[in-house]
Amino acid sequence: MTVAMLRRRFDLTxxxxxxxxxxxxxxxxxxxxxxxxxxxxxxxxxxxxQLGHTTVVMTEQYIRHRLGKKVTPTK
Structure with missing residues (x-):
């Protein structure tokens, strides 16, 4: 799969x-x-x-700090 194919499928979805x-x-x-x-x-x-960053500072900017309690999915 090419990048263009993935992009098109993502956009359509x-x-x-x-x-x-x-x-x-x-x-x-x-x-x-x-x-x-x-x-x-x-x-x-x-x-x-995993993200390929050279510094933790960049990773800290990239990851999200979610608030709230984690729960398990229904199914």
Missing amino acids: REAAGVQKSEFQMRDLRAKAGTDKAESIGDILQARD
Whole structure:
């Protein structure tokens, strides 16, 4: 799959879901992956490596600090 193919499928899926481009972009998935890695392992260095950053400072800017209690999914 090429980058263009992935981009087109992502755009079509977002459009089908009725989500505006300004509300959700491909890079949001990258930030979520970094956030999930940092939270699940408890080590920002692992998230830094996964995202390919050279500094923890950049990773800290990238990951999201979510508030609230985590719950398990319904299904």
